Amino acid sequence: MLIRPATVADVPAIHGLIKTHAERGKMVLRPLDELYATLRSYFVCEWDGQVVGCASTHIFWSDLAELKGLAVADAYQGRGIGAALCQACYEDMQRVRVKNLFALTTAPAFFERLGYRRIAKEKLPRFIWGECVRCPSFPVCNEEAVIREVELP
Ligand SMILES: CC(C)(COP(=O)(O)OP(=O)(O)OC[C@H]1O[C@@H](n2cnc3c(N)ncnc32)[C@H](O)[C@@H]1OP(=O)(O)O)[C@@H](O)C(=O)NCCC(=O)NCCS
Numbered sequence: 001m002l003i004r005p006a007t008v009a010d011v012p013a014i015h016g017l018i019k020t021h022a023e024r025g026k027m028v029l030r031p032l033d034e035l036y037a038t039l040r041s042y043f044v045c046e047w048d049g050q051v052v053g054c055a056s057t058h059i060f061w062s063d064l065a066e067l068k069g070l071a072v073a074d075a076y077q078g079r080g081i082g083a084a085l086c087q088a089c090y091e092d093m094q095r096v097r098v099k100n101l102f103a104l105t106t107a108p109a110f111f112e113r114l115g116y117r118r119i120a121k122e123k124l125p126r127f128i129w130g131e132c133v134r135c136p137s138f139p140v141c142n143e144e145a146v147i148r149e150v151e152l153p
Contacts, residue, residue, distance in 0.1 A: 001081060003088045006042035006054065011035045013051035014042060017071040025142065026106050028135050030069060042069065043088040045081045052076040055085035057092060060128055063099040070103070086114055093150045102128075102147040116146035 006014065014035055022029035035042075038056060045053035053072040059065045067089050072081045093101050103111055108118055124145055132138050 001079070001084060002046040003043055003084050004046065006039055006044045008036065008039060010042070010044050010051050010054075011039065014044065014054045014069075017051070017054055017073060018069060020074075021071050022136070025136055027069070027071065028131060041092075043085055043092075045072070045076075045085055047076060047081075053081040053085050055082075055089050057089045057101070059093075059096070059098055060125075064125070064128075065093050065098045065101050066128065067101050067103045070105075082110065083114060086111075090148070090150065094152060097152055099150050099152065100147055101150055102145060104141075104143040104145055106143055108144040108146050111146040111148075114148070116148040119145050119147050121145045 011032060015030070015032055018027060018030050021027045038058070041056040041058060043055055044051045053076065055067060055070040057065050057067055067086060070082060070085060072085075090101060102124060103116065104121075105111060112118070121141070121144070132141070135141070137143075
């Protein structure tokens, strides 16, 4: 398993991974132009030369970032890839010294295993909700909020 920063060549694969899970209502679809524009925040997992997982971060403020776009191909789930991608994002937030990393997720139990705790969505600042209108579940949100404090070395 190789976790590495994404390149433009990975964008079609990232798009495919996210699209598969978005069509099942698990996450928000991300168009190609958005993926290119935010590519520097993406990590991918390569397995036997194939991109089989992705995750990214979005920094909102000095003390708050979101872990988003987390997807692992069905055939590769349960091998530690999701956890490794989250760890790469976490370390990236350590590097830029953002103190809190949250996620809005349909899989809160997965994040709890990684040290995140559930919080009431209302506790998060309103400015994070900008893209909710693009969510297939809007306005009935099926995601839960989880957050982890980032240990700053
Ligand atoms: C959620 C997802 C990213 C997990 O990826 P994965 O590579 O299968 O996860 P890992 O193998 O790294 O699992 C790490 C741990 O979490 C557990 N886990 C995995 N998915 C879980 C889930 N949905 N709920 C609870 N625990 C889960 C694993 O059993 C493992 O536990 P262990 O360390 O005790 O063995 C993957 O199932 C996925 O892509 N789902 C569809 C998209 C999605 O829901 N994205 C999240 C939206 S933010």
